[in-house]
Every structure is written in structure tokens, then in C-alpha cells.
Amino acid sequence: MSLLHVEHISHRFHGRTALDDVSFDIERGEIVGVIGRSGAGKSTLLRCLCALERPQEGRILLDGADLTSLGERELIAARRRIGLVFQHFNLLESRTVAGNIALPLQIAGTPRKTQAQRVAELIELVGLSGQAGKRPSQLSGGQKQRVGIARALAAGPALLLCDEATSALDPATTTAILELLTDINRRLGLTIVLITHEMDVVRRFARRILVLDHGRLVEDGSIADLVRDGVENRQIATLLADIRPQLPPAWQQRLQAEPSPGSAPVVRLTIGPDNTDLPLLSTLGSRFSVEATIVQGGVVDLAGASTADMILRLSGNVPPDAFTFLREISQTMETLGHVPADR
Known part of the structure; x- marks a missing residue:
């Protein structure tokens, strides 16, 4: 009972x-x-x-x-x-x-x-x-x-x-x-x-x-x-919103809903304790030739467990396999939009 x-x-x-x-x-x-x-x-x-x-x-x-x-x-x-x-x-x-x-x-x-x-x-x-x-x-x-x-x-x-x-x-x-x-x-x-x-x-x-x-x-x-x-x-x-990384105002102003020539996707990921030790940025580069930049966030404590909660900018032509990989290792993934590649 x-x-x-x-x-x-x-x-x-x-x-x-x-x-x-x-x-x-x-x-x-x-x-x-x-x-x-x-x-x-x-x-x-x-x-x-x-x-x-x-x-x-x-x-x-x-x-x-x-x-x-x-x-x-x-x-x-x-x-x-x-x-x-x-x-x-x-x-x-x-x-x-x-x-x-x-x-x-x-x-x-x-x-x-x-x-x-x-x-x-x-x-x-x-x-x-x-x-x-x-x-x-x-x-x-x-x-x-x-x-x-x-x-x-x-x-x-x-x-x-x-x-x-x-x-x-x-x-x-x-x-x-x-x-x-x-x-x-x-x-x-x-x-x-x-x-x-x-x-x-x-x-x-x-x-x-x-x-x-x-x-x-x-x-x-x-x-x-x-x-x-x-x-x-x-x-x-x-x-x-009070506890999660947010896109900086300068990035929000440049964010576009749809991709344009040369734009880069901006994604939000949460990665559970089983995968927080994964060398994410180097894996994206070596396996998929994708350059990833951490815009905000990192590894945080959520109810006693280490969790990666971050916003990434992914460079240029990101292959579908890279998005599949990110979905497989993450608990959640959402595309926030796209920014010009020079940001």
C-alpha cells in the first residue's frame, strides 16, 4: 500500500x-x-x-x-x-x-x-x-x-x-x-x-x-x-526555461525557421548518464565531417544524475546519418532553426 x-x-x-x-x-x-x-x-x-x-x-x-x-x-x-x-x-x-x-x-x-x-x-x-x-x-x-x-x-x-x-x-x-x-x-x-x-x-x-x-x-x-x-x-x-540553456539573444535574432544556402542547423540535445562521457564533438567531426559548436549548456546534475543539456550549431551540409546518430544517443533532440554559417 x-x-x-x-x-x-x-x-x-x-x-x-x-x-x-x-x-x-x-x-x-x-x-x-x-x-x-x-x-x-x-x-x-x-x-x-x-x-x-x-x-x-x-x-x-x-x-x-x-x-x-x-x-x-x-x-x-x-x-x-x-x-x-x-x-x-x-x-x-x-x-x-x-x-x-x-x-x-x-x-x-x-x-x-x-x-x-x-x-x-x-x-x-x-x-x-x-x-x-x-x-x-x-x-x-x-x-x-x-x-x-x-x-x-x-x-x-x-x-x-x-x-x-x-x-x-x-x-x-x-x-x-x-x-x-x-x-x-x-x-x-x-x-x-x-x-x-x-x-x-x-x-x-x-x-x-x-x-x-x-x-x-x-x-x-x-x-x-x-x-x-x-x-x-x-x-x-x-x-x-529557468533551468535549461537558452539561445543567446543575438542568436535568436538571426534564427530562421527554414534552411537557406549556407545556413547551419541549431539543435538542442539532452543526453542521459550512459552517454555523457561520449566525445561528442570529435565523433561528429571524425565520423560525419561535421563541425559542431556548443552555443550554450554542458553537463549538469538532474536529480542526482549527470545529464548533458546543450545547444549546438552544426556546420553546413550535415548528412542525415549525423542526425540519426544524435537521435540515437540523446534522450531528446529538437531543431531550433538555422543561422547563417558565419555565426
Whole structure:
């Protein structure tokens, strides 16, 4: 049985559809990113997953318990199995680091000795040794988020929901928090769902991505699946634009849809981990007498795997066999257009 089973949920506010027939399953130990533009339905989905909203249609099962039909007393117990990490930390200034982390345990009536042991474990886990007595105002943004993560883990949840958990952080701190969450997933086997509008975050963190658009689930797959489908789906291509190499403006101005005498094709390739060590440019030259220039891109990390994502200009008379070769070694290939050969 999946840890989380979402079955045909729909939710509306004042006649406006926020979620429209959304279904998916999340297995134990998965890291899943949920992404979409503003208004796509991400926040509504989060509130439904943690039982703060009840969808008008469909079911949400957490470990077999239907969150949409539980009574309030049962919901209180079910919510303890869900940890929440917020964008703006939501820490209590009146409490120390240790006091903030202990709050869920105190609400649950956990014995004080057990609370102290658990808080000490979590402070060590999130890398805040020596900070237990500090107030939130004495902490950096990254440290505050570490406190928020520790607090979310206090009751031993089965599912960790992160709501734009890195949006308020600088790039270096974002990387550190993503590394912490990845380590927690590895060490505890905890299922993590990260809701964000930042494609770069899910690219580095999630092994699986759900894409919402106007309340509908339009994609469910790996980042490689999104790159492949983005060739045909402009909605997905727009999301990917933030993390994929783009043709420089000077090249865009000269790009022609159809070839002309002396023009050179410009192609976009993604090459999976099995072929990233291939000497691509020299192979094109020696085997097909094609001179290739990298216009943009190179080898990048996509969800933990090395992938080549690049735009190439191919010289002059490119034989059909060269295009066949490129299609065989790549996950996706598309011709963006043609430019004069002197570019």
C-alpha cells in the first residue's frame, strides 16, 4: 500500500476551481517535488494533504486512513503523522530553539524526560549543536529553517510536507537545506513532498516531479520525463526555461525557421548518464565531417544524475546519418532553426 493515495480530488472556492480531478500515489521513502506557477493549485493541494481543507470530491488516504472522512478527534491523531515545514519558519520568538522544537511534543503530552532526549537528538540531526538556548532572533535564516525542520520531525511523522521551504533563503543556504533534507530522507527513510515554484530546487532535490497547471495534474515523472515532454508541451517548456540553456539573444535574432544556402542547423540535445562521457564533438567531426559548436549548456546534475543539456550549431551540409546518430544517443533532440554559417 502506498503511504499516500490521492484519488480524484477536486476543490473549489466561491465557484473557482482550485484543484480539478487530481490523482497520484506516493510510496514510502520517496522524494517528490510539486511545482507550478502562481495560482496552479499548489497551496490548496498542500492544505488538503495535511487535512486543513477537505476537498469537495475524492479521497486522500494516509497509510490507509481517509483524511477526508475522519472526525475531528481522529484528524488530530492523523495530523501528528504529518510534519510541516513553512516558508517563513513560523517560530515562536518567546521560545528558545529547544523550546520551539519541543512544542509538538508538549502538545502531545510527551513526558519531559522523553522530550529532552528527543530535542537533543533533533538538534544534532539538523546541525544546530550549541544553539539550543538561543532565540529565533539570534539565528540566521538557514538556522531558523533547521529549527523548523527539527520541529516538524519532533513527533516522528511518516510524511514531511515542505511549503516553499527554501524560497526565503539565499542560494548557498538553499543548497545546505536541500542537502539536509536529502540526508534526512536517506537516514530516516522519511517520505518528503516539497511544494515550490522554483524548478531549480526540484531539479536538484526531487527524484519525481508533479506539475500542476490551473488545478490539474499535467505531468508526473522524473526531470528527464519533463525535459522530454517539454519538447511538445509549451506549459512544461516554460517551467523548464529557468533551468535549461537558452539561445543567446543575438542568436535568436538571426534564427530562421527554414534552411537557406549556407545556413547551419541549431539543435538542442539532452543526453542521459550512459552517454555523457561520449566525445561528442570529435565523433561528429571524425565520423560525419561535421563541425559542431556548443552555443550554450554542458553537463549538469538532474536529480542526482549527470545529464548533458546543450545547444549546438552544426556546420553546413550535415548528412542525415549525423542526425540519426544524435537521435540515437540523446534522450531528446529538437531543431531550433538555422543561422547563417558565419555565426
